[in-house]
Amino acid sequence: MADTLAGLAVRIATLERLVRDMSRSSRLAYSSIENGSLGFYDGDGLLRGSIGLQADGTVGMQAVNGPPPPVPSTPEVTSVLGGVAVTWDGAFADGSTAPTDFAYVAVHSSTNPDFTDDSLFSGFYTAAGGTMTVPASLPTWIRLICVSTSGITSEPSPVTGPVGPAPVVAQEVLDGIITDLSLADGAVTRAKLEAGAVDGTVLADGAVSTPKLVAGEIDGLVLAAGTVDADRLVAASLTAAQIKGLSITGDRLVANTITADQMAVGTITAASGIISSIDAAKITVGKIKASQIDATSLVISGANVSGTVASATTATTANTATTAGSATTAGSATTVTGSIGSGVTLPPTQMGAGQIPQTTTINGGSVITGTLDAAAIKAGTISVDRLTAGLAGQVGQKWYDFGDNASKWNSLNSPTITTVAVTDAQSGGNVMRCVGPVAGANRPDVKIPFDPSVTYRVSGRFRQTVANSTPGTNQKLYVGVMGLAADGVTFVNQTGANSRGTQFYPAADSQDLVAGGGWVTYTGYIKGTSDSPARGVTPNANAPMQLHSNVRYISPVLYTNYNGGSGTVEMDMFAIEVVESGGITASNIKAGAIDGQTITGALLRTTATGKRIEIGSDNQIKAYSGHARETLPGFIQGSVQTDAGVVTSSLLINAPQIDAITPQSVEISTSTDGSRSASLGGFKAYTYADGTQEAIAAGKLTVVGVLTAANLRTGRVTITPTAGNTPTPYTITGLGLAGNSFFGQATAATTVPGTAVKGVSVSDTSSSGLTVWLTRDAAIATAVDYLAIGV
Incomplete structure (x- = not known):
């Protein structure tokens, strides 16, 4: 009976x-879905997510079924060309x-404050915010609206608003934009004009022509004295039919305003007696042409013409530097043709379309305001070096x-x-699609x-859509980037050669x-620069x-489908920008980008509150428990230093932060200067005021969390055997195990x-x-x- 009881025991x-061993083992150790x-369900049995x-x-x-996300802050909206900038x-x-389930913040626009025509334009896909341009033609x-990964939207x-797009044409361009082409024939009558309201500054040069004036409506009472200059009138456009009898008197004319092209041919002759009263200083250069002067009355002197002006009966030659050229008529002199001499100003109204040779230099004063538009400028002809310092910058x-x-x-x-045009571009609504190999492509119109x-940041967003x-x-x-020499044309590659190949690829290199x-x-x-720059991303x-x-x-510079591939690559964005001082934030730093770098003068910590480890400027490593009783700065402080090859250390545990500590073989320093040594053999246990426990007992370590x-x-x-019942290996590298002996x-x-499955094993650990x-x-x-262990 005793043996039976013993066996039963x-x-x-x-x-x-x-049973004890089974309760300690993982419940899913040999499970799969x-x-x-x-x-995953919440306390009310509502499905909140699934994995698998x-x-x-x-x-x-x-x-x-996530909770509604919070409402985004009020956006800042400013005017830009073609739309509004939303920040x-x-x-x-x-x-x-x-929120942790943040997906994006959608940008909605409308031309009505109640958003009856609500339009979703795009979104901010990072919680750091940003700026984007929404196309708009009206205020x-x-x-x-914030959207979570569950598809739940915020209020x-x-x-x-309302904010409208910035004007495309500046006010300076609009000045003088109303010319005779803008007015209907007979549109201007005396009833529409205030006495003295129209003067030379109101009218653009050559803006008023005869068809725009009603006969007899403009007289001296409407015009302010001395306000109409000759350059405000279109040649031969003001005739007697538009002038009220006896309305133009001497006090209405500004000196030098009546030129030859305002006078009928043959009206001024030597016999009229008028010529003797005209002072040469009162005649604007270029206003009296040969067609208005009878050849018999024309005297050509060396002070006026350099070249030849011929008639049917005579030819006179002189040499000066004022004008140069030649012309021939029957019986009378015509306009002198050829180049305009030094010091001669040619008014814009005297230049007809197609009459200016390409060798003629035209300054800004010869161009009428508002006449040179984008249609008159060849695409791609304005480079960065032709812009003002502000625009080029x-x-x-x-x-x-x-x-x-x-x-x-x-x-x-x-x-x-x-x-x-695509619907899933992350920037705008278009992409650049490259079919086949693109080799050394660059933008000749872009020279930065x-x-x-x-420091310049070079970035691009790409995807391969067809293999x-x-x-x-x-x-x-x-x-x-493609390097260019000082002439802006010669290529400069990595070796300094004039070649489009072997350029500089900091963002993506093969x-x-x-x-x-x-x-x-x-x-x-x-x-920076170097005579022998290194290559690599x-x-x-x-x-x-x-x-x-x-x-x-x-x-x-861009290569795709290199080398000779037939696939398709799409480019959503390519950017070259200066990284401003102080502009690098955590969101701008790629994960792993600062590995191996030295950081000084900073506070390093694993998190802002709760359980954490901090390394501060006081050269102390501090571990915080995160419990309610933690009132002093630093739960555990320690330092290790080497002086002349001798390692010294100090340890401080703030006792007021711990309810109870039962040391077995441990010395606790009361200061951080290392005056007392510390050796840790083991702790039994300690309990915090909030009821939680953590323990380091002799020979046993209990960790709350992940070890x-x-x-x-x-x-x-994942291993796929080469054949049935054939051992197939899979080699794993890059583990970086600590230890001297290794097991797997x-x-x-x-x-x-x-x-x-017949068997699994490891080798070469x-x-x-x-x-x-x-x-x-x-x-x-x-x-x-697999599990690899180093000891």
Whole structure:
């Protein structure tokens, strides 16, 4: 009976041990979700999300039924050309922070304050905010709506507006824009004019012609004395029919205002006696032409003409520097043709269309205000160096191409480059589509003066929509700048050669694009010059690429489908901009970009509140527990330093922050100067006032949260056997294990162990990696979890 009881006690003890071990093991250690998903429900049983296989056949995490996001703050709206600029500062109306399920902030516009014609234009896809331009032709109201990843929208932000687009034509251009072409024939009558209201400053040069005047309506009472100059009248447009009898008296005429083209041919002759009363100083140069002067009365002297003016009976030659040319008529002299001499001013009204030779120099005073428009300027003829200092500086500070100017890109080969409207562009509504290989394409119309003392950010957003005929090959991307010499024409590449190849690619240098991979933004930085600049992408603003010393201008450069691929690449944005001092924020820094750099004078911490670790300017490492009893600065403080090869240390634990500590083999310093040494053998336990516990007992460590260690590495790989019942290896590298000796373990994530999956093992475990082996009855992809340990 005693033996039976003893055996029963042994069996009970064994069962207790098995139950205890089972309760400690992971519940999902050998579980998987087959062709389904795992749902997450809140306390009311409402589905809030799922992970696994989704309804559209994809695998991932899907959030649903989320709470309404907060209302965005009021946007700032300003006028720009062609629309309005909308700026959101990333804040929310009630002072809330961005929700964790933030998706974007939608920008809505309307020409009505109640948004009856509400139009969704685009959105801010980062909680940092930003600025975008909304096209508009009328005064517009703007409001913002926050959208979560669950598709839940917030209440609209306060409405801003109305704000209209900036005027395209400046007021200075509008001055003088009303000419005779703007007036209907007979439109101006005396009843519409106030006495003395029309003077020379009101009328544009040559603006009033005969068909615009009603006969007899304009007389001396309407015109202010001395206000109508000759250059305000169209030649031969004011006749007797438009002048009221005896209405023009001497006090209505300004000296030098009546010129030859206002007088009928033959009205002034030598016999009239008028010629003797005309002083040469009162005649404007070029106003009396030969066609208004009888040849028999014309005296040509060396002071007036350099060249020949001929008639049917005589020819007179003289030589001066005033005018030059020759002409022949029958019986009378005609207008002298040829070049205009030095010092002679030719009024704009005397120049007809097509009569100015290309060799003639025209200054600004000879161009009528408002007559030189965009149609008269050849596209692409105005470069940055022809702009004013202010405009050229703006182009040098920031240049963008949003895919709208495909025709302006010049490639070495002949690819198909077009501007295409798409609905999923992230910038604007167009993209530049490149079909086939694009080699060394640049914008000849873009020459940005390069300042080696500032930092430039080069960025572009691209996607591969169609793979090469052999997918995964010849789909490389290069994004950077083309160097130009001081003449703005000669290329300067990495070696200083005049070549479009081997240029500077700080953003993308032989980057592989994947068809269907979506939009990818590539960013690099350049600054300074060198006789032998290094090549490679430079995503770190603190380690920018240098250009060759001979580079004076830069232009965008692009390679796609390199080399010789037949796929399709779309460009949504290409930008070259100056990174202003103090303009780099956390949102501008690419993850991993500051690895290996030295940061001084800063407070480093894992989080702002709660449990955290801080390293401050006092050279102390401080760990905060985050509990309610934490009243003193620093839960644990420590420092380690080396003086002449001797390592010293100090440790301070603030006792008022801990309810109870039972040390076994530990010394606690009361100061941070290292005057007492500290050795930690183990703690039993300590409890906080809020009821939570943490413990470090002798020989045992309890961690609240996730334990990470440099000598532990875990992961999962998928192995497809080369054939059934054939061991197939999968090598894992880059683990970086700490330790001197290394061990590995692996297990298959399967529900058919020992039957379909025959075995899993590891080999060649080292600090850098290990090899996992899988044997299965068929070539079926199988997930395998591994654990690498360094001791």
